[in-house]
Amino acid sequence: MNPRLAAVFETAAAEDRAALIGYLPAGFPDHTSSIELFNAMTDAGVDAIEVGLPYSDPLMDGPAIQEAVSIALKSGTTTDVVLDILEQISAHGATALVMSYWNPIERYGVLRFAERLASAHGVGVITPDLTPEEAGPWSAATDAFGIDRVFLVAPSSTQVRIKTVTTATSGFVYAASTMGVTGARGQVSSAAPQLVARVRESTRLPIAVGLGVSTGAQAKDVAQYADGVIVGSAFVNAILQATDHSAALRAVTQLATELSAGVRGEA
């Protein structure tokens, strides 16, 4: 496990709370603004950052992230730009992972990607459409460069499957709380606590819950049974709805502050 990512969960556990993990697509709405938005998240108490690598065919994402990704791609966000953003926000103090569909990483070269990610001070990579069966070279590459590889489990995962996934995973387990695509939801799925309980039977790794968490109250609820709370679409929506960049920064700060209180049980 990457020591900096491990520290995030250890610190949260020591404080008897869950870690807050925030997602945005890199380069959304553009290179420079994107760095400031990530830094605002870090400054407002987000413990770890998921830097989304924009991909042309985001088939796990709902409308909000699709739109953001499309804006990021139009603003010229290449894999090298993503890695630059990662490096800059890490210098600002973020503990940052990349979240990417598999094809851009394979196209970049798995070893090369792992190497560049490590040299940009990234701590890991979340790959939502890479299954452990296809991950042989990726496991070797991430091991070689000391970065974590995070796979996902879902409510439909069997117990055998959860074992397979958690064995291949390092850093933390990403529990997709619901059957569906990303997006803010009125309620976090009732499947989430059960899923987390099932995952705990298979691993001692920290478990973070994502998909559908958007408010401080939801974060508080999830923090009662999970080690990490992942929020993405709500940040994207806050930015999409803002009238300009400074309003976007304020909205992100406000949401991050609310969620940060939530994972501390204060919402």
Added chain:
Amino acid sequence: MTINQERIEEVTEALPGHFGPYGGRFVPEALTAALDELDAAFRAAMTDPAFAKELSDLERDYTGRPSIMTRAHRFAEYCGGAHIYLKREDLNHTGSHKINNVLGQALLTRRMGKKRVIAETGAGQHGVASATAAALLGLECTVYMGEEDTKRQALNVARMKLLGADVIPVTTGSRTLKDAINEAMRDWVTTVDRTHYLLGTVTGPAPFPEMVRTFHSVIGREAREQILTLEGRLPDAAVACVGGGSNAMGLFSGFMDDESVQLRGYEAGGEGVETGRHAARFAAGTPGVLHGARTYVMQDEWGQTISSHSISAGLDYPGVGPEHAWLHDTGRAIYEAVNDDEAMNAFQILSKTEGIIPAIETAHALAGAMRLGQELGPDSLIVINLSGRGDKDVETAARWFNIPLGDR
């Protein structure tokens, strides 16, 4: 440092669901259980005589199989004097080969106890076939179709609605087949407990490529038997158009082990491979992962999918079935691009020489055969998969040939 391709091949070749380094499963974990369930249902059905009987009864009594084989004497004059036979999948119920796969998967849907199917469609042929099978078996049906394609293929949209299906125009991305697949996957991951994704071609995560090829293999089996009866020998070449590649895999599978039979696939060259506006994955693509499988993909240096272009909605797709990728790399099949104008020329020639209006997709195979006949010479024997009829394309063709459309 470049991608360690040898390592990827070494690791993945031994896994089931792969064709050499291609294929596999690159999907959200939420779909793994459904794919496992589908794989198990498919394998159980393949060894169940009751399933085989039910499917072959439907093929005979509903689809109208076996489809006939037509000798094309006059069209052959444009093929360097080669002997040309057309495998008439256009005469199947619903007008294309697509019904073969759809009936198989619809029966599997029922076996799995699911009540709803979703499908993607480009030209509308697969959507129409899916809506048809859903009506026949009493399943709910939703078809995702790129908004651009709903305009190009308005008649097929109406057909699907008449059959009781919901048609959802997809307005994301390039608004074509690729984006329809994205939306269908998003629906599936949300509704997977009661929905089967009736994928229409030999792409996607395992077991789809193998399963769809299996349901279309009836084309190749019949064609092989028919040509042996008619000509007393195997053909020199089996020819098909290749979008995702299902009609081609169906035909090719019948001749795979006949080393003397060349397998020839024709992909869409659009306005010309050199213009960048095409769907020529083998001519201009590279290995990558798209829609759940590793295969040849039209992509930029960063792995972003490049939009494809073709006059034929059914070939307008930036990926291709993973088994085709492997047949390409091993040299067992040869793939070439056919441009829009070349395909439309063949479309007109077949219409005027044989009285058969082909689908524009199929016209790419016909144009390919016209080239290939010159190459193989007089008295060579070529079987073309006439994968679909052209009724749906009349409006597009009328515009292309400047034929006035009356009061419209």
